[in-house]
Amino acid sequence: MGLIGDLLASGVAIGAIYGLIAMGFAVIYKSTGLVNFAQGELTMIVAYLAWTIASSVTGNVVVVVLGSIAGAVILGLAIERIIMRPMLGEPIFSSVLLTVALAVILRSSITLIWDAYPHALDLGVGRDVVHIGNVGMRGAQIATIVTLFAVMAGFYLFFRFSKIGVAMRAVAADDRTALLMGVSATQIHAIAWAASSVIAGIAGVLFAMIYDLSPAMFQLGLKAFPATILGGLDSVIGSGFGGVLVGIIENLAGGYIGSGTKDVAGFVLIIVILMVRPFGLFGEREIVRV
Amino acid sequence: MRSGDFKESYASLVVLTDSRWVWFWSAVLVATLVGAPFAVNAYLLSLVTLVLITVTGALGLNLLTGMTGLISLGHAGFLVLGAFAYAVVVVKYKFPSLAGFAAAAIVPALFSIAVGLPSLRLRGLYLAITTLAFSYIINNIILDASSITGGARGIAVQRPEFLGLDFSSDQAFALLCLFVAAVALFACLNIRRSRIGRAFMAIRDNDIAARTMGINLQWFKLYAFMTCAVMTGLAGALMGIYLSFVSVEGFPFLLSIEALAILIVGGLGSALGAVLGTLFVILLPEVVRILFGLIGGSLEAGLSTGVHEVKSIIYGVIIILFLRFEPRGLVGVWRDAKRLWVHWPLRY
Numbered sequence: 001m002g003l004i005g006d007l008l009a010s011g012v013a014i015g016a017i018y019g020l021i022a023m024g025f026a027v028i029y030k031s032t033g034l035v036n037f038a039q040g041e042l043t044m045i046v047a048y049l050a051w052t053i054a055s056s057v058t059g060n061v062v063v064v065v066l067g068s069i070a071g072a073v074i075l076g077l078a079i080e081r082i083i084m085r086p087m088l089g090e091p092i093f094s095s096v097l098l099t100v101a102l103a104v105i106l107r108s109s110i111t112l113i114w115d116a117y118p119h120a121l122d123l124g125v126g127r128d129v130v131h132i133g134n135v136g137m138r139g140a141q142i143a144t145i146v147t148l149f150a151v152m153a154g155f156y157l158f159f160r161f162s163k164i165g166v167a168m169r170a171v172a173a174d175d176r177t178a179l180l181m182g183v184s185a186t187q188i189h190a191i192a193w194a195a196s197s198v199i200a201g202i203a204g205v206l207f208a209m210i211y212d213l214s215p216a217m218f219q220l221g222l223k224a225f226p227a228t229i230l231g232g233l234d235s236v237i238g239s240g241f242g243g244v245l246v247g248i249i250e251n252l253a254g255g256y257i258g259s260g261t262k263d264v265a266g267f268v269l270i271i272v273i274l275m276v277r278p279f280g281l282f283g284e285r286e287i288v289r290v
Numbered sequence: 291m292r293s294g295d296f297k298e299s300y301a302s303l304v305v306l307t308d309s310r311w312v313w314f315w316s317a318v319l320v321a322t323l324v325g326a327p328f329a330v331n332a333y334l335l336s337l338v339t340l341v342l343i344t345v346t347g348a349l350g351l352n353l354l355t356g357m358t359g360l361i362s363l364g365h366a367g368f369l370v371l372g373a374f375a376y377a378v379v380v381v382k383y384k385f386p387s388l389a390g391f392a393a394a395a396i397v398p399a400l401f402s403i404a405v406g407l408p409s410l411r412l413r414g415l416y417l418a419i420t421t422l423a424f425s426y427i428i429n430n431i432i433l434d435a436s437s438i439t440g441g442a443r444g445i446a447v448q449r450p451e452f453l454g455l456d457f458s459s460d461q462a463f464a465l466l467c468l469f470v471a472a473v474a475l476f477a478c479l480n481i482r483r484s485r486i487g488r489a490f491m492a493i494r495d496n497d498i499a500a501r502t503m504g505i506n507l508q509w510f511k512l513y514a515f516m517t518c519a520v521m522t523g524l525a526g527a528l529m530g531i532y533l534s535f536v537s538v539e540g541f542p543f544l545l546s547i548e549a550l551a552i553l554i555v556g557g558l559g560s561a562l563g564a565v566l567g568t569l570f571v572i573l574l575p576e577v578v579r580i581l582f583g584l585i586g587g588s589l590e591a592g593l594s595t596g597v598h599e600v601k602s603i604i605y606g607v608i609i610i611l612f613l614r615f616e617p618r619g620l621v622g623v624w625r626d627a628k629r630l631w632v633h634w635p636l637r638y
Contacts, residue, residue, distance in 0.1 A: 035415045086614060093361065094613045096415060097550060100363070101613075104547055105606035108599035222426070225419055233415075264430045267423035274416055275408045 005135045007255045008248060013141035013210070015227075015247020016148040020203035021220055022227035022239035023151065024196040029233045030172045031192035032084070033092060037099045039200055040221015041106035046072045046201030047208040047217065048114050051121050068201055076197030080190045088186070107218050116215050121208035140209040147202060152240040159236070164191060172234065223250075226266035229273055304483040323468055327461040335460050336532075341572050342467035343528045346474045348552045348564040350521030353478060355550070356559035357487065358514040359494030361418040364405065365549040367425030368519050370541040371398040372526025374432055377445040377536040382438065387450035391527060398523030399516045401428070406515035410508050425546065429538050444537025447530050467528055474521050478561040481517070490514055494559070544602060551609045557619025566620040574608065575601050 021039055028036045036042075050068040057063050083102060087095045129136045159165040170178040171188045179185055207220060227246045231238030246266050254262030297303045307313065327335055351365050375397035380390035405424040409417050432439045439445070449458040450466070457463045481487040489510045492500035501507050530536040548571060556567025578600075616622060 035419070083610065090613075090617070092415075094617060096361075096418070097554065098610055098613055100547060100550070101606040101609035103606075104544070104602045105610075108602040108606070111599045112603075222422070225422070229416075229419065260430060260434050264427050267426050270423045271408050271420055271427075274412055274420055 003255060004252075007251045009132075009135045009137050010141070011248035011251030012244055013137065013144055013247070014251070015244035016144045017203045017207050017220065017243070018224045018227045018246050019148050019240040019243020020144075020151060020199050020206075021224035022231060022243045023155065023236050024200045024203075025224065025228040026231065026233060026236040026239040027155075027192050027196040027199070029228075030236060031168050032095075032189050033172075034084075034095050034099065035233065036196065037096065037221070038079075038103035038106055039196070039224065040218040041103045041110070042072070042075065042197050042200040043204035043207070043220055044215075044217040045075065045106055045110055045204075046197070047121065047204030047213055048110055050201075050205045051119055051208065051213055052114075054121060065205075068205055069198055072197040072201035073194045076194035077190055079197075080193035084189065084193070085186060103218070103221075107215075111215050118212040118214040120212050121205070138210060140206060144206045144210070147206065148240055148243070151199060151202070152237055155236050164188075168192065223266055226270045226273075229270050306479055306483070320472070324465065327464040332460065335464055337572070337576065339460070339464045339467050339532060341568055342464065342471040343525055343532060344552070344572055345471045345565055345568045346467075346528065347522050347525035348549055348556075348568050349471075349474045349478045349561060350518045350525065351549045352553055352559065352561065352564045353481065353490070353521070354514050354518035356553055356564070357482070357494060358490040358511065360409070360511065360514060361415075362421040362518070363418045363546050363550075364421035364423075364425035364428075365522060366541045366543055366545040367405075367421075367428040368398045368402065368522035369526035369529060369545060370425075370432065370538060371401055371428060371519075372523030373530035373536045373541065374439055374445070375523065376527035377447050377530055378438055380450070381445050381447060387452040390450070391524065394523045394527035395520045396523075398519035398526070402515040402519035403512060406512045409515070410511055422546075425543070432538055442538065444535055444540070446535050448534070449531060463531070467532075470524055470528060474524075475561060475565070477517075477521075478564075482561065486510070486513065491559075544598075544605075547602075547609075548605060551605045553619075554609055555612050555619055557621030560619075560621045562624070563619050563621040566624065570620060571605070571608070574604060578604060 021043055024039050024042070025036060028034055028039075046068050049071045050064055053067040054064045079102065083098060084095065087098055128139050130139060130142060131137075159169055167178065167183045168188050168191070170181065170183055171185055175185050178188075203220070204217065207217065223246070224243060227243035228239045229242070230245060231240070231242030233239075246269065249269060250262055250265045253265035302308060323338075326338060330338065347365070347369060350368070351362060354360050354362055372394040376390040376394040379385045379393040380387055385393075405421060409420055412420060433441050436442070449463055451457060455462070457466050481490075489500065489505045492503065492505055493507065493510060493514075497507060526541070530540070533540055552567035552571045553564060554567070555570050556565070557563030612619060618625075
């Protein structure tokens with residue numbers, strides 16, 4: 001139980017972070033049909049924001065959390081309004097490339113605004129080790145797992161019961177008909193970007209609490225790709241589970257095959273999954289008409 | 291006044307150009323480029339060499355993304371493969387340079403089959419993600435196989451020498467790059483007007499319709515991947531020689547973005563666009579640097595500390611601006627200018 005228990009525990013913890021980011025991908029894909037390549041950068045920028053707030057008001061977790069959520073919302077809305085909305089009606093290809101460009105801009109701005117060194121984000125909580133059986137986990141790791149399931153449950157209820165959630169599903173299913181039924185597509189897109197940015201931010205802050213802040217954090221976004229592919233790009237809940245699965249696979253590969261394989265295990269997984277099911281495990285099969 | 295431009299046979303429709311003046315100016319351009327290495331100073335020469343190498347790489351991606359419509363975010367993977375194939379064959383196993391270049395073309399082509407096969411079933415975004423995954427896997431393989439590739443330490447590369455020609459001087463190396471770029475350009479232009487090129491464009495425009503017209507999708511998609519990989523691999527080998535050092539860090543993910551930026555700025559699917567885009571993207575940081583130098587010292591100092599970041603931001607911003615305001619790219623601007631020039635003062 002020793003090694004495998006530890007590997008599983010830390011796999012689930014990191015997987016929960018991938019899962020959160022993957023849900024961010026799925027939320028945007030579901031409502032706008034885009035893959036947002038800047039998701040990892042959103043994660044990183046909110047984490048840095050939290051660090052700035054935390055170092056100016058020490059010891060006040062609530063302020064940090066509220067501040068970074070507000071920052072994430074503003075960031076998401078600004079990106080949607082300034083960059084994405086003018087591209088409505090253009091080919092998907094262009095809009096996706098736009099997010100790639102956005103990713104590069106955000107990533108470089110972070111290094112320019114803050115610096116290129118790793119920092120510890122210490123909020124004064126979540127540092128102590130909790131023992132479950134003979135597996136030790138940090139408080140923040142457990143908090144991450146709990147957060148993932150809370151966010152998943154929240155999204156399930158949101159899509160199922162809230163008016164906006166139903167509108168989002170309608171836009172995802174058929175945006176033109178949704179428009180005719182009186183749903184404002186731009187409004188839905190704005191909400192999706194804000195929500196996705198907030199989830200990314202939560203993941204970023206939790207990651208920074210467990211590990212450290214560093215300019216290489218954007219790679220979390222790349223690592224969450226396999227998760228969202230596994231779960232299906234248009235399945236928000238599936239992406240959350242996909243993340244946990246990818247985290248476990250990655251850690252097991254790192255522990256039993258070799259540490260180098262840890263970084264690429266997810267990518268190999270993507271290629272294998274896409275060979276078998278080109279639309280993801282839980283994704284909807286696309287029917288193409290000529 | 292010309293009332294129109296009528297073609298009377300299929301051959302004259304697909305001919306490279308029917309204008310004698312285009313041939314004339316192309317010949318002037320080639321003569322200038324051949325003479326240029328001996329006329330300009332060392333800094334400009336290295337810039338010209340970089341442009342020529344990048345053109346080769348961009349033309350490769352243009353075949354895949356521009357003509358066939360398969361989005362690739364793993365272009366840096368092919369570049370790094372070409373560079374390492376050359377370096378390993380020439381430096382490690384002491385084969386002649388020509389064998390190195392052959393390896394730089396063949397190894398990426400073989401790997402492109404490996405990435406192309408799973409991609410046959412994928413379209414659009416999923417393909418972009420697999421190619422991204424591919425480039426990370428390649429980097430990891432190279433780092434892991436350190437007994438052959440030197441791993442993270444990389445390999446130092448000398449200037450090549452083959453067929454009795456010595457390319458160790460900067461001028462001679464620039465001419466070699468010019469030769470490769472010119473061949474790549476002609477290959478692209480000619481592929482475009484052949485059956486293969488038309489099949490590529492048919493796949494881009496609508497793959498299912500293309501299949502009903504008798505185009506073998508599997509074969510032509512793989513073919514696009516392989517031609518792209520060959521050109522890009524050669525560009526990678528030249529890049530390694532140009533940097534005189536081959537390492538995984540020398541070919542960052544940013545290169546894949548830069549290649550896409552070149553295509554978008556130039557105009558997707560056009561060989562001329564790849565050339566114009568390269569000129570724009572490579573020369574822009576230089577222009578910005580000179581402008582900042584004129585404004586004042588403190589900005590220039592800030593620029594030199596964060597040069598990589600500023601460059602990335604510039605790439606990002608120009609991609610966004612072109613996608614937003616001129617999706618046809620520089621080629622579109624060029625065509626508008628040409629039309630204006632021919633028809634002025636009439637509108638059309």
